[in-house]
Amino acid sequence: MSTPVWIPRKRRNVELAMLFLAILLTVLARVSIELTVNGSVPSSAYTFAVIFAAAAIGAHLAVRFIAPYADPVILPLVVCLNGIGINMIHRIDLARQAANPDRGSLAASQVTWTAVGIIGFIVVLAIVRDHRVLQKYTYTFGFIAIALLLMPLLPVIGQEIRGARLWIHVGPFSFQPGEAAKISLAIFFAGYLVVKRDALALAGKRFAGIDFPRGRDLGPIGLAWLLSLGILVFQRDLGSSLLFFGLFVVVLYVATERPGWVVVGVGLFLGGAYVANLSFSHVQRRVSAWLDPWANPEQNYQIISALYGMAHGGVLGRGWGEGRPEMTPFSFSDFILTSLGEELGLTGLMAILMIYVLIVERGVRIALTCRDAFGKLLAIGLTASLAFQVFVVAGGVTKLIPLTGLTTPFLAHGGSSIVMNWIIMALLLVISHQTRKPAPEVLEFSSDEATQVVKLR
Amino acid sequence: MNKPIRSLAVVFGLLFFALLLGINHLQIVEANTLNAKSDNRRVIDEEFSRERGAILVAGEPIAESVPSETAWEFQRRYPEGKLYSDITGFYSYIYGREGIEQTYNSVLSGNDDRLFVNRLVDLVSNKKPQGGSVELTVNPEAQRAAAAGLAELGANRMGAVVAIEPATGAILAMSSQPSYDPNRLASHDLVAVQDAWKSLNADKNKPMLNRATRSALPPGSTFKLVTAATAIEDLDLKPKDKVKAGRELTFPGISYTLTNSGGGTCGGNEITLQQALSVSCNVSFGWLGLKVGQESLAAKATSFGFEKKPFTDLSSYASTFTAKNTELEPPQLAQSAIGQFEVRATPLQMAMVTAGIANDGIVMKPQLARILRAPNLQVIENIEPEQVDEAMTPADANELTTMMVATVDSGTGRPARIPGVKVAGKTGTAQSAPDRPAYAWFVGFAPADNPQVAVAVLVESTKDTGDIGGGRLGGPIARAVMEAALR
Numbered sequence: 016m017s018t019p020v021w022i023p024r025k026r027r028n029v030e031l032a033m034l035f036l037a038i039l040l041t042v043l044a045r046v047s048i049e050l051t052v053n054g055s056v057p058s059s060a061y062t063f064a065v066i067f068a069a070a071a072i073g074a075h076l077a078v079r080f081i082a083p084y085a086d087p088v089i090l091p092l093v094v095c096l097n098g099i100g101i102n103m104i105h106r107i108d109l110a111r112q113a114a115n116p117d118r119g120s121l122a123a124s125q126v127t128w129t130a131v132g133i134i135g136f137i138v139v140l141a142i143v144r145d146h147r148v149l150q151k152y153t154y155t156f157g158f159i160a161i162a163l164l165l166m167p168l169l170p171v172i173g174q175e176i177r178g179a180r181l182w183i184h185v186g187p188f189s190f191q192p193g194e195a196a197k198i199s200l201a202i203f204f205a206g207y208l209v210v211k212r213d214a215l216a217l218a219g220k221r222f223a224g225i226d227f228p229r230g231r232d233l234g235p236i237g238l239a240w241l242l243s244l245g246i247l248v249f250q251r252d253l254g255s256s257l258l259f260f261g262l263f264v265v266v267l268y269v270a271t272e273r274p275g276w277v278v279v280g281v282g283l284f285l286g287g288a289y290v291a292n293l294s295f296s297h298v299q300r301r302v303s304a305w306l307d308p309w310a311n312p313e314q315n316y317q318i319i320s321a322l323y324g325m326a327h328g329g330v331l332g333r334g335w336g337e338g339r340p341e342m343t344p345f346s347f348s349d350f351i352l353t354s355l356g357e358e359l360g361l362t363g364l365m366a367i368l369m370i371y372v373l374i375v376e377r378g379v380r381i382a383l384t385c386r387d388a389f390g391k392l393l394a395i396g397l398t399a400s401l402a403f404q405v406f407v408v409a410g411g412v413t414k415l416i417p418l419t420g421l422t423t424p425f426l427a428h429g430g431s432s433i434v435m436n437w438i439i440m441a442l443l444l445v446i447s448h449q450t451r452k453p454a455p456e457v458l459e460f461s462s463d464e465a466t467q468v469v470k471l472r
Numbered sequence: 473m474n475k476p477i478r479s480l481a482v483v484f485g486l487l488f489f490a491l492l493l494g495i496n497h498l499q500i501v502e503a504n505t506l507n508a509k510s511d512n513r514r515v516i517d518e519e520f521s522r523e524r525g526a527i528l529v530a531g532e533p534i535a536e537s538v539p540s541e542t543a544w545e546f547q548r549r550y551p552e553g554k555l556y557s558d559i560t561g562f563y564s565y566i567y568g569r570e571g572i573e574q575t576y577n578s579v580l581s582g583n584d585d586r587l588f589v590n591r592l593v594d595l596v597s598n599k600k601p602q603g604g605s606v607e608l609t610v611n612p613e614a615q616r617a618a619a620a621g622l623a624e625l626g627a628n629r630m631g632a633v634v635a636i637e638p639a640t641g642a643i644l645a646m647s648s649q650p651s652y653d654p655n656r657l658a659s660h661d662l663v664a665v666q667d668a669w670k671s672l673n674a675d676k677n678k679p680m681l682n683r684a685t686r687s688a689l690p691p692g693s694t695f696k697l698v699t700a701a702t703a704i705e706d707l708d709l710k711p712k713d714k715v716k717a718g719r720e721l722t723f724p725g726i727s728y729t730l731t732n733s734g735g736g737t738c739g740g741n742e743i744t745l746q747q748a749l750s751v752s753c754n755v756s757f758g759w760l761g762l763k764v765g766q767e768s769l770a771a772k773a774t775s776f777g778f779e780k781k782p783f784t785d786l787s788s789y790a791s792t793f794t795a796k797n798t799e800l801e802p803p804q805l806a807q808s809a810i811g812q813f814e815v816r817a818t819p820l821q822m823a824m825v826t827a828g829i830a831n832d833g834i835v836m837k838p839q840l841a842r843i844l845r846a847p848n849l850q851v852i853e854n855i856e857p858e859q860v861d862e863a864m865t866p867a868d869a870n871e872l873t874t875m876m877v878a879t880v881d882s883g884t885g886r887p888a889r890i891p892g893v894k895v896a897g898k899t900g901t902a903q904s905a906p907d908r909p910a911y912a913w914f915v916g917f918a919p920a921d922n923p924q925v926a927v928a929v930l931v932e933s934t935k936d937t938g939d940i941g942g943g944r945l946g947g948p949i950a951r952a953v954m955e956a957a958l959r
Contacts, residue, residue, distance in 0.1 A: 327503075342513065356495065361496060
């Protein structure tokens with residue numbers, strides 16, 4: 016019996032070639048910034064180029080040796096985003112330091128965190144190897160997620176920054192556990208729903224062409240909803256609340272294949288949003304700033320300035336270093352997309368969004384081709400969290416939807432976000448490697464042909 | 473599980489599509505509105521350090537940007553200072569823009585859509601973008617004559633002069649007194665700018681008010697031109713036809729009577745229409761107003777530009793015939809017919825009435841800008857004359873002109889006579905109430921047989937300048953402006 020076996024190509028050299036393009040783009044952008052702002056290229060730019068290239072190539076080598084069949088497009092895209100982000104942060108650094116030379120370099124810490132993120136990426140690739148082992152720790156990750164989410168509420172280490180309680184502070188380090196919780200939740204949801212999906216999928220009532228779940232099966236979604244509301248109420252974090260709930264609904268929908276869950280989920284979301292808008296002043300403020308920022312120009316200065324920046328950038332942008340993104344508060348983190356829109360214009364911003372589109376597309380493809388249910392759910396969960404996060408933050412800063420506090424993956428300044436997003440990419444690559452690698456050769460045991468051979472590493 | 477994943481892929485696609493649509497809308501459609509917002513520091517700073525285009529009069533800049541050593545690269549300069557401030561307006565970092573600086577800002581700053589190619593070329597060749605220039609219709613001689621005429625009345629007199637070329641609506645002069653030096657507001661010394669702004673605003677004579685376009689006052693007897701135009705058309709009157717005159721106009725059942733200025737009889741109980749205009753007879757025109765009716769009079773005023781804002785180059789007020797479109801009682805109608813009661817007109821509006829009569833009844837849109845040019849001097853737009861309305865037939869306009877010539881030759885308009893040139897004109901003195909300051913008006917055009925310039929002069933009195941007379945105060949200024957324009 017010899018059926019021709021399709022062996023996916025590894026395409027690692029293609030990945031390397033694209034990676035060079037991403038590195039080149041980053042380095043040239045840096046040179047362009049230095050020339051515009053300083054008129055010359057300081058040696059620190061070359062140091063940065065070397066460190067950045069080394070880190071990116073290190074990530075590539077890790078993939079080449081540990082997960083050779085992994086998707087070749089994701090890494091270059093991520094490196095490209097990461098590089099653009101560091102450049103914009105550096106450019107804002109220059110403007111901030113021009114106003115006050117005592118200010119520290121945000122870009123330097125971003126480079127450090129990128130390095131840490133890439134190390135984390137390599138470590139996850141090396142340790143996890145096969146995503147299916149994660150399924151064993153479903154409930155462990157569930158508890159980790161809850162613990163992480165509760166940490167900012169603890170009295171000593173928890174910290175409130177800008178009205179939202181999302182941070183923990185230990186010694187010199189501050190950390191946003193929500194980002195790590197996102198990964199843990201994705202693993203937990205995938206593992207949990209793989210087991211429970213039959214019960215949630217089979218029973219139900221049909222109404223208006225859609226199968227609705229039974230009342231007693233609503234428990235898990237109800238819990239997830241309460242968890243989200245809890246985050247909204249106690250941590251005042253609109254974005255994470257939305258993200259976690261969306262993540263759960265997506266994984267539930269994929270696991271059960273029942274659109275009824277989406278209807279229930281959207282219904283609960285709308286109900287929650289309505290109640291939140293009625294009862295919480297921080298939500299009301301966001302909504303009124305979205306409807307008409309100019310009704311209260313002082314309070315909504317940030318979004319107004321961001322919109323002015325985007326408008327001033329226009330179609331082609333002011334060019335690296337030629338806009339004034341630093342006028343917007345937190346132009347290097349929450350509002351980095353509008354800073355990019357100002358300097359790179361509509362063209363650059365669309366290109367950046369297209370990079371996200373491509374990453375999401377690769378994630379969906381990994382979920383589609385993955386052979387095991389857990390891997391599918393994990394891949395689509397991680398992909399959906401990225402897609403929602405980009406939508407919520409990009410839509411928020413461009414006034415498409417009300418503003419919520421979420422970081423822009425790979426672009427925004429912030430250690431936790433960078434590291435955790437690199438780990439998400441590692442997990443996607445692990446799943447992709449497991450999916451695309453050729454099946455182990457089947458020995459011609461005539462007796463038990465029906466047994467599936469599982470390669471354990 | 474692939475079916476839901478595929479539908480999710482579609483959802484993700486829609487989400488990103490919405491984002492792309494959103495930023496396209498923001499950065500293309502909404503961008504212009506956002507860039508034009510007055511609190512947009514990015515645009516203000518950028519414009520302020522850019523080489524802004526010049527405003528030109530007869531080839532000479534009356535507003536220009538010169539290199540500067542301060543925080544901003546260019547300093548806006550107004551070489552003639554006060555002379556053109558009512559036209560140019562100012563260009564201030566703190567207080568924004570006024571006048572032509574505001575109206576044609578997109579061209580002057582270089583942000584105009586029509587300058588897109590220029591900006592692109594500048595971008596590619598790595599040059600600093602430049603603004604385009606605006607060439608005005610103003611005649612510098614006439615402008616100087618207007619300003620000098622007002623200045624001669626004394627610095628505490630408030631007034632305004634507007635001169636228009638009747639055939640095109642081109643504004644040849646526009647001056648208002650008191651005025652201000654826009655250089656003080658364009659300075660890069662922001663503290664000094666704030667002080668200047670405060671003192672200018674504290675001045676009770678409002679030096680920054682362009683009285684030519686934004687001071688709507690009772691036009692008094694000059695409005696009799698509109699009444700005459702209505703009467704000529706509706707009642708088919710000729711200059712020699714008789715109209716009622718006498719000591720007073722009475723109204724049945726009402727104790728009010730309309731009398732003539734000075735209490736005279738205008739030369740009999742019945743005089744010719746020409747004489748009525750010549751001596752500015754209130755009784756005659758009040759009576760004519762009653763005969764033609766409110767509707768007809770209001771329609772005629774509207775066709776001359778009342779109730780509208782036909783002038784778009786500067787911010788202006790609309791002139792009105794009645795305050796709220798109310799039904800007038802007969803005494804009020806009679807008062808309105810002689811330019812009192814609620815009739816309010818800007819000097820620009822009265823210049824339009826005069827220019828309309830001069831231009832065979834065709835009222836042209838007043839225009840200040842003539843040519844818009846790109847930084848490379850290429851013409852972006854040649855602004856064409858535009859017709860507002862046909863207020864009179866040419867024959868009716870000729871009859872009215874004849875009567876206006878008689879008014880200058882032998883009537884109240886004598887101070888405006890120019891040797892060798894036939895001048896048509898009409899005076900007006902609005903002394904409506906003892907407690908209200910009086911206004912002296914003079915409107916006229918020359919030469920009467922081939923009109924080149926139409927002028928309106930307004931002089932406001934203050935408490936210490938009690939004596940006032942349209943012909944005596946306004947006539948000489950009008951004459952000087954017309955002489956300058958005809959030179």
